Amino acid sequence: MREAKEVTIYDIAKKLNISPATVSRGLAGHPGISKKTKKKIIDTVEEMGYRSNHFARNLRQKQTHTIGVMVHELNSNFITSVLAGIEKVTTEAGYDLIIAHSSESAKKEAANARNLFQKRVDGLIASLSFDTTDLDHFQPFLNKDVPVVFFDRVEQDGNRTVVVIDNAKCGYMATEHLLSQECKRIAHVTSSLNRNVYAQRYKGYRDALYDKGLPFDEKLLLVGDLSEQAGIDAANQIMKMKPRPDGIFCTNDFVAAVCMRTLKEKGIRIPEDIAVVGFNNDAIGHLIEPTLTTINYPGIDMGEIAARNLINHLKGISNLQQTNTVIVRSELIIRNSSVRKKK
Amino acid sequence: MREAKEVTIYDIAKKLNISPATVSRGLAGHPGISKKTKKKIIDTVEEMGYRSNHFARNLRQKQTHTIGVMVHELNSNFITSVLAGIEKVTTEAGYDLIIAHSSESAKKEAANARNLFQKRVDGLIASLSFDTTDLDHFQPFLNKDVPVVFFDRVEQDGNRTVVVIDNAKCGYMATEHLLSQECKRIAHVTSSLNRNVYAQRYKGYRDALYDKGLPFDEKLLLVGDLSEQAGIDAANQIMKMKPRPDGIFCTNDFVAAVCMRTLKEKGIRIPEDIAVVGFNNDAIGHLIEPTLTTINYPGIDMGEIAARNLINHLKGISNLQQTNTVIVRSELIIRNSSVRKKK
DNA sequence: AAGATTTATGTAATCGGTTGCATGAATTTT
DNA sequence: AAAATTCATGCAACCGATTACATAAATCTT
Numbered sequence: 001m002r003e004a005k006e007v008t009i010y011d012i013a014k015k016l017n018i019s020p021a022t023v024s025r026g027l028a029g030h031p032g033i034s035k036k037t038k039k040k041i042i043d044t045v046e047e048m049g050y051r052s053n054h055f056a057r058n059l060r061q062k063q064t065h066t067i068g069v070m071v072h073e074l075n076s077n078f079i080t081s082v083l084a085g086i087e088k089v090t091t092e093a094g095y096d097l098i099i100a101h102s103s104e105s106a107k108k109e110a111a112n113a114r115n116l117f118q119k120r121v122d123g124l125i126a127s128l129s130f131d132t133t134d135l136d137h138f139q140p141f142l143n144k145d146v147p148v149v150f151f152d153r154v155e156q157d158g159n160r161t162v163v164v165i166d167n168a169k170c171g172y173m174a175t176e177h178l179l180s181q182e183c184k185r186i187a188h189v190t191s192s193l194n195r196n197v198y199a200q201r202y203k204g205y206r207d208a209l210y211d212k213g214l215p216f217d218e219k220l221l222l223v224g225d226l227s228e229q230a231g232i233d234a235a236n237q238i239m240k241m242k243p244r245p246d247g248i249f250c251t252n253d254f255v256a257a258v259c260m261r262t263l264k265e266k267g268i269r270i271p272e273d274i275a276v277v278g279f280n281n282d283a284i285g286h287l288i289e290p291t292l293t294t295i296n297y298p299g300i301d302m303g304e305i306a307a308r309n310l311i312n313h314l315k316g317i318s319n320l321q322q323t324n325t326v327i328v329r330s331e332l333i334i335r336n337s338s339v340r341k342k343k
Numbered sequence: 344m345r346e347a348k349e350v351t352i353y354d355i356a357k358k359l360n361i362s363p364a365t366v367s368r369g370l371a372g373h374p375g376i377s378k379k380t381k382k383k384i385i386d387t388v389e390e391m392g393y394r395s396n397h398f399a400r401n402l403r404q405k406q407t408h409t410i411g412v413m414v415h416e417l418n419s420n421f422i423t424s425v426l427a428g429i430e431k432v433t434t435e436a437g438y439d440l441i442i443a444h445s446s447e448s449a450k451k452e453a454a455n456a457r458n459l460f461q462k463r464v465d466g467l468i469a470s471l472s473f474d475t476t477d478l479d480h481f482q483p484f485l486n487k488d489v490p491v492v493f494f495d496r497v498e499q500d501g502n503r504t505v506v507v508i509d510n511a512k513c514g515y516m517a518t519e520h521l522l523s524q525e526c527k528r529i530a531h532v533t534s535s536l537n538r539n540v541y542a543q544r545y546k547g548y549r550d551a552l553y554d555k556g557l558p559f560d561e562k563l564l565l566v567g568d569l570s571e572q573a574g575i576d577a578a579n580q581i582m583k584m585k586p587r588p589d590g591i592f593c594t595n596d597f598v599a600a601v602c603m604r605t606l607k608e609k610g611i612r613i614p615e616d617i618a619v620v621g622f623n624n625d626a627i628g629h630l631i632e633p634t635l636t637t638i639n640y641p642g643i644d645m646g647e648i649a650a651r652n653l654i655n656h657l658k659g660i661s662n663l664q665q666t667n668t669v670i671v672r673s674e675l676i677i678r679n680s681s682v683r684k685k686k
Numbered sequence: 687a688a689g690a691t692t693t694a695t696g697t698a699a700t701c702g703g704t705t706g707c708a709t710g711a712a713t714t715t716t
Numbered sequence: 717a718a719a720a721t722t723c724a725t726g727c728a729a730c731c732g733a734t735t736a737c738a739t740a741a742a743t744c745t746t
Contacts, residue, residue: 006405008702019726024704032724051461055402056702059731062349064398074417074426083417084446096458099442103427115439118394228626257630264632283571287600289607289632351732362696367734375694399732402701692743700734708727715720 007050015048016040027052058120066096067310068116070126072104072153076254077282078299079127082151085303086125093311095122104130104226110137117141123310128153130192130225147313147320151306156196161320163306165330167197170295171204173332174249174277177293179212181275181340183247187220189234189259190251201251201279220245224255231258238274239266246274247338253278257288260337275338290336301328350393358391359383370395401463409439410653411459413469415447415496419597420625421642422470425494428646429468436654438465447473447569453480460484466653471496473535473568490656490663494649499539504663506649508673510540513638514547516675517592517620520636522555524618524683526590530563532577532602533594544594544622563588567598574601581617582609589617590681596621600631603680618681633679644671 009023016023018037026033026041044050058064067090071079083099090097100116102109109129116124117140124141126148135155141148151163178186188205190198206216222237224230234255238245250256256278260270268274270290278285278294285292305326312318352366359366361380369376369384387393401407410433414422426442433440443459445452452472459467460483467484469491478498484491494506521529529552536542545564552559565580567573577598581588593599599621603613611617613633621628621637628635648669655661 022725034724053402053702054462055398059396059398059402060704075420075423077418080418096462119397254626261630261632283597284627284630287604287627288630289604365695377694396732403734690745713722
């Protein structure tokens, strides 16, 4: 058993006294190979424990049947849902996946891009890392006509295929909800406004304020990275503000949780003193106290849609040039961290 | 730019009027290629935008320079730390990674194994899924002498290379700590005792009880999967017990958090009425209230060690047959969910 | 300076499938 | 029954890098 030489189609061919070409065709389900021969081939393949050599195949066909996925992190509910969605669609279509994560570093993201390019993935699905500013590292793919679909964190220059939620609307909904709970001064804890998702949510926040006739106060905008420290810092800043805010719209559940914990330590009651809304609907949201109002981000759907678009393009069914932007539905989930009005 | 034909070493060779063999050697840093030629080659490679073809290389060399990683899930702190550790070591050594996750399903795990086998990874690092009972799907790797290192969830039949923590000791520490906080009836919320990690922790729990002269009560052992529902069920069962337990040792932070939330909803005070210890040191542990005492599981170290062992074996520096079991240090982190005695 | 050794490079086979073209046999058409 | 068509399979080139072996040039030895 051990140390066995690899079985090739030549071995199969020799055993059956037919040509390797026939074996190859038989295995590929080529029409015009007789049923009898086909059966003999398959039986012998089974018997000899043959496994096809991807490299020979890819070398000849110049296709890898592999799709690359680039994400910023793996440890959120949202991302793993997206991956599940992508996986479902690609597996059905007979494609393999290579998943690369950048740990939120633009440098690592560029390295991953080089690597996947080197591996010659047939297509790419990507969400940008936190500090990615330019998209140069995707240029090689475009130069070689390798299709790329972006999701979630994208660069919305209108020239690429992207799958997103309506972040502005979500920001609006979150803010509007806080306003409906009689919040008058709503802090916005978010991340770099260079990143589309945060810029859009911010826009929604401002629009909601505007529509209610409330002024926007720049001091209420707290920008940080998405670390635990960022949440603590935000809470400390909020404590120092006079008058103190009575609502927080935070664009990340984890940071919202850290923020809430820190505020509670300082004696703030949530939602009575400050109402809080997060974003993403991560598992953490209903384990903390009070449970966190948040925006549900349909990861599975986004993954499925991104993957389906890519694969349809690869199979020539549709063309990515035409479908520029897909917007996936999302919704506000109201829990205890924000409800101050009794019915 | 676009539609450009792929550049090969033949193109480079033609341009420089040398042979493809020289180009190949120059690129591989072969000694005995003059510095001048080497420089010319590298310059031309740069200029023409050559990228090497992995498939041709792998086909010829019968090596993929790729390591497969199989994990049960991606969404825990622990697993992402392990991945980070593996990544660090393998990248340094010039190996690529393919990460496959089984979503805790033995069936998917077997499919992943087939896939990675098909892809001919040079080595494998794996943690078993929840309901994996036999290791048949790893047999093909062993038959072909592809080295496999298991970590965390393993089958400890003494015949494989495994990287683990001392789960029994951790279970002992956790239980002992609860006992030191004057707990008299400690429930043990865990998962299938067929899985080594849970079996060992259970053993530690029982040993600690025994050493303190306390009886073991079978009714206090609550086995479930690791879902949210399992946590709720466990809490409900604990509420029904008479006399009610005054301590819980839960082998998973997430389930511990769910349990705590459910108990609190029913008016139980933690740690006064019931003290709780979790396992893993996930981020959630210091966001919930009270913060969770837990066992720190050094993911990065485990990943690094597993990867280093595998790579040393691949490079012929060491032999996996010899290093059977590596035990990584771990420790108890005491937070508020378990501290009842004031100093 | 002739022979021995080292250095730098070339030649050609090889890895294992895939596929355009060719061919002979079987079947259908007229 | 001869001609036309279809069917099943074979031949051989090809994908692009690697490498054992060969060879020519340069350097060293005595």
